[in-house]
Amino acid sequence: MSEVISARALRELIGGWLKAGIRVAGPRRVATDQVAYAWLDRPEDCLLGGYIHPHNSIKEFFFPRHESLYEYRIEGKKIALKNPEPLADERIVIGARPCDAAAMPILDHVFNWDFKDPFYNRRREQTTVVTLACREHDHECFCTSVGLGPDAERGSDVMLYELDGDMYEVRCVTDKGGNLMAGRTETSQLTGSVPPGPAKKFDLAYLRETIGSKFESPVWTEATLRCMACGACAYTCPTCHCFDIVDEGNARGGIRAKNWDACQFPMFTLHASGHNPRNTQPQRQRQRVMHKFSIYPDKFGDVLCTGCGNCTRHCSVHLGVQTVLEAAEKSWRNATV
Amino acid sequence: MLNDLRQTARQLLADKKVDVVIGYGQADPAGPAYPVFITRPEDTEQLVFNDRCYNNLTTFLTRKEIRAMGRAAVLVKGCDAKSVVVLAVESQIDRQSVVVIGMACNGVGQPSLAKCRTCDVHMPRHTDMVIGQAADHAIEAKDRYAELAEMMSKSASERLAYWGQELSRCVKCYACRQVCPMCYCERCVADKNQPQVIKTSATTMGNLAWQINRAFHLASRCVGCDECTRACPAGINLRLLNLMLAQATEEQFDYRPGMDKDAQPVLGCFSVKDKECFIK
Structure with a gap:
């Protein structure tokens, strides 16, 4: 026994949410060759197939690329501060990939560690994540290498499985998901399944055990010398979460903004003195990979990567977590023989 | 063409005319090629050249990590060769100390990128050598x-x-x-x-x-x-x-x-x- 919904009923449901003033985000064609997670204006904007992975991730609905923390106004010697309007709206992300949904509980650690980020947490509370299980993968996908898979439920409130005949099986994972779909589905004998995901690209257990002692390994330079030092990997990554706090305004006032930042930029660690502790690009790539597979899991217990493959997919020199870890594993295993 | 390229690169490294050859490698024939930095004659077998060689490798000529490797030879397509000229004109590279290996190119991408469809430099210009042959024909400005x-x-x-x-x-x-x-x-x-x-x-x-x-x-x-x-x-x-x-x-x-x-x-x-x- 299962619960199912027709594609048509699902679209009507999206239309109903939009009509009720709920903000709905999902995969949407934003240019001829581009599918991105974006706010939907109409139910037909939502694409639930025909692409492997949108060019961004769902993190931006929780941790936007630019956000005003407060406004300030300078009048004479007085400074007036104004908090942003509280976000009161209910939001739904539909058609998330399992690798994107899984990133959210992983990010919860860092946004609730020493400081509980009210902006992030408010959005987490207000947003229901409806995930579409994957039936296809490409060369860059590697979810299975980090313990996830094409229908991993982590981070999802509802899972959708494509069925024949324009139907989806609906599995509610959380109460939030159950409330969203209550009364919207029909009982059926059909159950959804997914083909096996991508073959494993590296041995996570081995790398976790080894990486901490490999800070000086020559593989970092060998595997990452070609890095162009842009932020495409970090900004399309579901789990990269670095940000910078900047003031934007003029002599009379402005905003204090929280903007995405990325560890691949030389500026990221440049000291005021001119010294840069991560002075070469391979050192910065090492930081990115070690943060994901050593520093973050040592601190929070979760690897900071969901295997979505966006880093490699969007890299102009075909460099990402997958290519670096494949090279690292090969090099380190050979070295111990 | 590939043999000529590898032979040329091997010779440049063996004769110590350059310390590094900046070229293309490709781990998976179905995937894109990417930049590689070859420093030993025996590694020149890694070099490839095909229609997946998108990168403009001349960008690396001004990168400090690559400059630190010593004298460089760089592979260029016709479009990339133009950036060598501008880098030299703007005094960013000493043209005499860089070996520029031109690769005849019939376009990259499947289908070809937009730039390739109106390319009039399939044969790279102002290089130290050109490997391979390609036919050039003038393209009118309006096209x-x-x-x-x-x-x-x-x-x-x-x-x-x-x-x-x-x-x-x-x-x-x-x-x-x-x-x-x-x-x-x-x-x-x-x-x-x-x-x-x-x-x-x-x-x-x-x-x-x-x-x-x-x-x-x-x-x-x-x-x-x-x-x-x-x-x-x-x-x-x-x-x-x-x-x-x-x-x-x-x-x-x-x-x-x-x-x-x-x-x-x-x-x-x-x-x-x-x-x-x-x-x-």
């Missing part, structure tokens, strides 16, 4: 700028709406800048924060400011390799901006960056014949 003509046929407000829409997807990852051989500044104006001239916020206005600034700085310098367009993770068609710069430079100054190594660069010379009709 080279056909995509731009389509864009310019729209009204100013339609064009602004188009760019607003496109740039709303920009996340300020600066991939466009980082892959650009002409963006060699040690500290980009976008990274200067005392004062912060270009906002770091990836808002539509901030993104517009960034791309306008980038276009200004590339006017008469952009060689049209279109790597920015390919590198953009948001798929913004920056090629249209590049075409705009190229067309203005060609029409106003009869200059195409990187085509003639002896031509005076537009921004580096003054001629009483310079048109001034664009100053309003």
